[in-house]
Amino acid sequence: AQKVTQAQTEISVVEKEDVTLDCVYETRDTTYYLFWYKQPPSGELVFLIRRNSFDEQNEISGRYSWNFQKSTSSFNFTITASQVVDSAVYFCAIREGGSSNTGKLIFGQGTTLQVKP
């Protein structure tokens, strides 16, 4: 069965520090998709990134970067030069890609990031 583990429950940093949020996943499927979502204090879910299992190229988007390593089943998320507005709960999720799969997402427990001024 699929599983996503976000071992860090809460992280607190001071503004401008870099911070990495860990995500480890389990799946028996060879094709799968990994996602990160942000949930700010207002409560909505904001899609950040999708990565498929056959593309291990790391990605950078502004201050955000993602490190996908199949060998360790990890899909870690780094925020460079953190800002107070980055304070949120961040969720990692997986979706299997087999033909019988219905597309549902399996979420980790989330990591609460607090960025202090």
Place this chain on the structure above:
Amino acid sequence: NAGVMQNPRHLVRRRGQEARLRCSPMKGHSHVYWYRQLPEEGLKFMVYLQKENIIDESGMPKERFSAEFPKEGPSILRIQQVVRGDSAAYFCASSPADSRNQPQHFGDGTRLSIL
């Protein structure tokens, strides 16, 4: 705004009442997913629907919960005879027809509080 629309944003019910949560998917999206987020927890899949069909309800509680996505109108998540443990945020997500490799776009959620 062509995003996923959920209403109401907040819903308060007394124990024993019924709760109806609505979700209108993004324009052009025919697949709807419902997730529940209990306090201090991650989101858990409940049900996946296409127009007029329930495809996967493996995450739905066996009793009191039902969902539909009619040919016309929004998807409805219905909770009968609510109990305190139903208090949670309920999120709806939608995706296009080929959902496996498309990101799911979420609504802002409905916060259900049971008195």
